[in-house]
Amino acid sequence: MSNASAPADAAHGSSPPAASLASATLRYETITALDEISLTIATGEKVALVGPSGAGKSSLLHVLGGRTHLTQGRATILGHELDALNGRSLRNVRRRIAMIAQGLDLAPTLRVVHNVNAARLGQWGTLGSIASLIRPRDADRVSDVLRQVGLEDRLLARTDELSGGERQRIAIARVLLQDADIVLADEPTASVDPKLADEMMALLCAGDHTLIVSAHDPQLARRHVDRMIGMRNAQVIFDQLAHDITDHELVDFYDR
């Protein structure tokens, strides 16, 4: 397997990409996390990043989400370079981007309803956000997304009372409520059982948003996504349509 051309380019023709990287390089002091990566992801595409830990999957997601700045090269998301924006215009782009991180990023002492409602802070005014902490806004909508992840009875639980797997599902519920144009998910199913992981991947993939997900389980990812990008040592090793990849190729990639 070598650097195959991005298959989505042909499929989507001239429509503007949801995200693209051009010679993207990211270095921390002595470590290179991303090494001259160029790729394009089309609107609506479901993409999985696979590879051993430390390959650069999380860094790539952080760059696209605007949480880390590139050392060199360009990152464009939804037609904007996040580095070039600030203030209100930056917030306007950001609320169209949803992120689920490995650490889960939920405030432990808040109740579940507030942690899920946080998805809409980009749309709500500041005073409305604070008022919602006293009397939750749109609790029926929160209940609805919680039902989709199977936690409708946890609406008013404190987040630090939940198990790790439950917290992960809360994070997915937040993404569902945000209704973003692009979802960046960093190992969203890392600590849930296989059956639930399958259901959650299906939830993340349902809809016409763009999804970029880093996956610790390539077999699971392959069942749900359109395209897979294999990374190792800060570089892209392969970039193929999911149904074109054979088991043999995956085993080969991980064994090297």
Added chain:
Amino acid sequence: MTTAVQVPRLGWTPRRRVAAGGAIAVVWAALRAGLHRDIVNGGGWSSFARFWTAVTSPEVGGEFLRLTWDAATITLSYAVLGSLLSFLLGGIAALALSELIVGRGTRWRLMRATLIVPRAVHEVLWALLLVQVFGFGPLSAVLAIAIPFAAVSAKVIAETFDVADRQPFDLLRATGATRLQALIYGVLPTVRGELVSYGFYRFECAIRTAAVLGVIGVGGLGFQLDLSFETLRYHEIWTLIVTLMLLSSGAEALSTAVRRARKPAIPRVAVALIVVLIPLSIRWTGLDVSRLWAARTAELATKLIDRLFPSRLGPGGWSELVAASVDTIAMSLLAIALSAGAGLLLAAILQTSPHRPLHGLARATIRTLLLLGRAVPSPIWAFLFLLVLFPGMWPGAVGLAAYNTGVLGRLFAEALEEADPAPGAALAALGASATSCFFYGLLPTSAPRLMALTMYRWEVITRETIVVGVVGAGGLGRLITEHLAARDFAAVTGAIGAMIVIAVIIDSVSAATRRALG
């Protein structure tokens, strides 16, 4: 796809109960202090304004600068000697308080109960009693810092011993070492760094305490501040305040450097600095330790103890004592509410404002204001607010709040800085405003720590009401001052007893609150 869902109501959670209880208590305190009549004294505004405008022209004459230097060396010396002595005494008492040495039996409980008394009595009160024996000199000041600080240190040091890794201790015990030997060889080495940084934290507190003690007449910067204030020489006041700010920030920088040090060289240099300061401090203050065992001291001490005990009620009887105790609680509630509110607001601005030049200026201003708040002793703040507020509980509460905003604002800012930034960062990434990120991310993440700091500070403020009582702000402090002026020492002990009862009550309210919030 949205379906109709039955949304349950949250009802009375522990957090809501605590918030409602706190709000009711603060409203009660405000009513007790008086809201119905005029509390603002319009006549004093020009003096108040003159105080603040004098900041641009502090007194810099050579003679006054020399006087300021001398006062600063005395305040520094009190802090050095007081905190050092407290650490030695506290270390020894900690041995009698550690489970490793005495187990968890009757002796342990007895020691813990005994140490509540020196902790509940504020340094200023210790000083007021000690001057009856040693006069308004350095010995009174150093002991007034050392005794209550030793009681606090003993508890903290003992707890440090008890939570340390037990294995080396048990191993040494098994080979036949005594408990003390096993503690010294097995536990002390692992907690040494922690103890050193705690010692420097206490030194930082001792600087502020030494300044407060000055106000009651034992000398140093607090004493000069009081003199300049009473003669309305505002230009001099600012010279003294800036000096106090430099001294406090120096001590804080030293303590922070030791606490955050990665290399052992920094604590070593800091310890060496203190060692050099010991002989200097003794020379600067003219401390005469031999007075401790002089015949005259024994005579005066016996006389004082005879007059202190048995305690009895003052001329106002029970009703006066109870009213003063209730006033003390109300004043402490107002002060903690004001200082926690202002401190959280300022700390939040410090931690959430974006990194741009204009905001940098705002942050520097807030840091300076917080430093100003805690560098100036609370009775001096109370004096200042007496210019614009009619005498009573309000100037005392506001004065305490000004000082404690400086202390709490800094502690809050550190707590916010050390909290997990991930939840807030995730919200910023989905387009939330800085304020929303604070309320949904940083604030809930750091809330338990902020709450613990507030409750701890409320206990401290309750003891501190004594200090502003001395300037006539009501409560037990004023009562004690009146009894002292009348040399009615037996009534002083009665009021101190009431203070200890309040301290125990507030300690249990605070513990119950922390338990309720889990």
